[in-house]
Amino acid sequence: MSILDHSKWIQYKPEHIHLVHAAIPIQSLPAHLDGFTIGVISDLHLGTWGSFERVKKAAMMLADLSSDLVIVAGDLTSKPEAEPLIDEVLSPIGEAYGVLGNWDYRYPPTSRLQSKIKLL
Known part of the structure; x- marks a missing residue:
């Protein structure tokens, strides 16, 4: 059994920012992925x-975690007027993949959003 090690989540709520490290055991994980990190x-x-x-x-x-893969898991914006902030917020992360959340579906994804996140 190999372990996909140090998967990371940052959970943001108005009152706190919380970083969680979790090792996730995966049976039959290819050796080249052992220690692969995912930031969400x-x-x-x-x-x-x-x-x-x-x-x-x-x-x-x-x-700062320098994850091997970054996932943006939805609800990036709550108002279309906030979309210009996406560039500044996501620029430190670099390449990221993501999905839209229920709030994001209220506003169709624009080229700005799609230039920062490769939508899955």
Whole structure:
């Protein structure tokens, strides 16, 4: 049995930013993926929750982890007016993959969003 080690989540809520490290055992994991790291960030809700600086701090914490793969797991914005903030928030992370959340579906993804996240 191999372990996909140090998978990471940053959970953001208005009152806190929380980083969780978790080792996930995966049977029959190919040897070249042993120790592969995944960083996940979600529910930033740009435009409604907390300060922009706190949201940016969460993204910078994730960037500092230097994960092998970064996933943005939905609800990036809560208002279309917040979309210009995406560039500044996600720029420290670099390449990321993601899915849209229920809030994101209220506003069709634009080229700005799709230039920062490869939607799955």
